Amino acid sequence: MIFTADQFFTIIIVIVVADYAINTVIDILNLKKSSAKLPEDLKEIYDEEKYLKAVKYQKANTKFGLLSGFSSVLIMFLVLYFGILGELDSWIRVRFDSVVTQTLAFFGIVYIINDIWNIPWQWYSTFTIEEKFGFNKLTPALFWKDKLKGYLLTALLGGILLSVLILLIMWLGQSFWWIFWLVIVLFMIGANFFYTSWILPLFNKLTPLEDGTLREKILQYGKSVNFPIENIYIMDGSKRSSKANAFFSGFGKRKKIVLFDTLLEKHTDEELVAILAHEVGHYKKKHTISGMISGVVQTGAMLLIMSYMIFNPNLSIALGAEQLSFPVNFIAFGIIYTPVSMILSLFSNFISRKHEFQADKFAANTYNGEELQNALKKLSIDSLSNLKPHKLYVIFHYSHPPLLQRLQAIDKHK
Structure with missing residues (x-):
């Protein structure tokens, strides 16, 4: 089925609004589930004062997330409605000659503007919420230092991968996807091998x-x-x-x-x-290998689907471009792919929670289940975790099972 530009625009707006609505409803349900009174089944883990602090922390983060999420979706809606991405594409085309430099410039500008918009939110989260509840150790100087390093790393690695992607698209047409898939796979393996040797030391000792x-x-x-x-x-x-x-x-x-x-x-x-x-x-239990294989398969499937959409000029026109634009189509595809990404995320979280139970069982059988329980309790209490989240929130957002479920499962293997 061939969609017109107007139909693509409608689909994109519906997906943006629906995604925001689903996540907002889940956040509100999770927020309302929290109780101001310490539940009976938590009294052996939390004392009254610590529990109330955890509830306040969860509420502060949820309300902050609702506000920042609404502002972000509002900005996105305005950008899409007024065709600002298309205007940016036209502005860049008269200033850069090659498709590669046009794409790099487009995403460079989008990245910088998006990050500038997010800085106040990040600042408030770090220096107000995290500071208030005793978690933040970051100084303003280190905050900006991390930002600078992040920019440089993104420009280097992101620029290289994006350039390779555009060159492959220009050289191979629709069949670009499987070559770039191999590039991404090699990158993922390399990142796993060298992360603690090359990347992590840039930020931590x-x-x-x-x-x-x-x-x-x-x-x-x-x-x-x-x-x-x-x-x-x-x-x-x-x-x-x-x-x-x-x-x-x-x-x-x-x-x-x-x-x-x-x-x-x-x-x-x-x-x-x-x-x-x-x-x-x-x-x-081979969870690391299976997780990487799953990531590789999902990446390949995403690139295959993208290969059928990236050359569609109607997709570019839907977001305000005057003609086919690869960078505009990348963003449009990213939005359209959201429902697929959400379904895959639900499946990945389900498998991840299952793997956590298996790893807990292994630790209880080969070492000491009681010591693992003590460690998990301390980790949860010290991080003010929500020990009784809403079931839907767990399904959508938890890669680890809630603490109480893990403790009950470990009891069976002690």
Whole structure:
């Protein structure tokens, strides 16, 4: 079926409004579900004061998200309605000769304007909400330093990938998608291999974990499950936030364990090993590989669908362009793809929550379920997590199961 420019415009507006409405309704349902009184089943986890603080934190973030979300969708609606993207495309065409430079200039301008619009929201979130609830450790100087590094990194990596994409489109026409798919796959693999070596050090300092009881316990556990662990690093996450985290990166001999320094401050050695046992469970259950394969397949499917739409001039005209424009069509396709992306996200979150249960079971069976429960409780309490979110909110937004479900599941394997 061939759509006219007006039909494409209607479809795009409907998708933008529907996506906003769905997410807003889910946020409001989640907000209304919170109770000002400490529920009975949370009394062993939260005290009254901490629970009320968590409720206030969730409400502050939700209300802020509703306001920022409304402002963003309003701006997007005005941009689409008045054909501003098409005006930008026409302005760029008379100033740049090649399709590559036109596309880079277009997205460079859109990126900068969008980021300038978002800075006040990011600033308020960081220096008001996160500061008020005791999480923020970021200084204004570091905020702007991170911004500058982010710009440079986006310009370098984004510019390279975007240039490759445009060149392939010009050279290969509609069949560009599978070559660019291979490029993206190589990029994803490379990013996983070299993230902690090249990218992360631009923003954080990694220090090898010193010899001591914690390192010995980690190495001993690794041997017990036939999972050699050598590269263990501490990251200075506390210079930005008091929230704690841990993750694995890389494959084979290049895999690294990264612990936030905030984890070491708040958890016992046994709890830390239990957290790492959970992460090892992801590797042992092949979750990392299956997740990457899923990402590769989804990326390929998206590029294939895009190849059938990227050359459609009506799509460009729908957003105000006078003729076929690749950058305008990229944005139009991104909006039209939103329902597909939402469905895939629901599926990915479902699989991810299932994998978290499996990793918890692995940690409970191979190390200590009670220590894992203690660690999960501390992580949730310290981050003021919503322990009783609305079911729809979990389905749409949670990649991890709610804490109470995880604790109940671990009880079965202790």
